[in-house]
Amino acid sequence: MKKNLLVLGFLIILIISIFNGCQEQKAVETSYLEGIQFESELVELIHSKVIKRTEGEKVLNIDVEYLFKNIADRDINLKVFVEFYDKNNELLYTGGPKYINLLNGWAEQGVSPTNIISYSGKQVGKVDHVKIIVLE
Numbered sequence: 001m002k003k004n005l006l007v008l009g010f011l012i013i014l015i016i017s018i019f020n021g022c023q024e025q026k027a028v029e030t031s032y033l034e035g036i037q038f039e040s041e042l043v044e045l046i047h048s049k050v051i052k053r054t055e056g057e058k059v060l061n062i063d064v065e066y067l068f069k070n071i072a073d074r075d076i077n078l079k080v081f082v083e084f085y086d087k088n089n090e091l092l093y094t095g096g097p098k099y100i101n102l103l104n105g106w107a108e109q110g111v112s113p114t115n116i117i118s119y120s121g122k123q124v125g126k127v128d129h130v131k132i133i134v135l136e
Contacts, residue, residue: 036131037132039131042134043078068100
């Protein structure tokens with residue numbers, strides 16, 4: 001009797017643990033936009049990437065990553081903006097400003113850039129290209 005109860009308990013635990021991993025998970029897909037424009041006389045763009053995260057047909061957000069090199073021959077304090085445009089070149093959203101201080105001749109480095117400006121507003125699905133603008 002104790003043996004049968006022990007086997008039954010073990011089977012219940014086994015079944016619960018099997019079905020525990022069967023919860024539905026929504027996949028978030030990542031793709032990259034090619035259209036990146038850059039506007040600055042102070043820095044050189046050494047890395048940029050536009051990451052579009054989607055769930056099925058719905059666009060969740062767009063992240064713009066960037067790294068700069070100071071070409072101004074002096075220390076500079078920067079304000080960075082990212083403008084998000086649709087196919088008709090109409091401005092949908094302006095992200096920023098993000099503030100960056102760069103020493104003379106310094107190039108930002110990193111495998112995973114910390115310079116990111118994101119957009120997740122109601123028109124995020126219309127974004128076709130972006131423009132990175134750097135001002136002093």
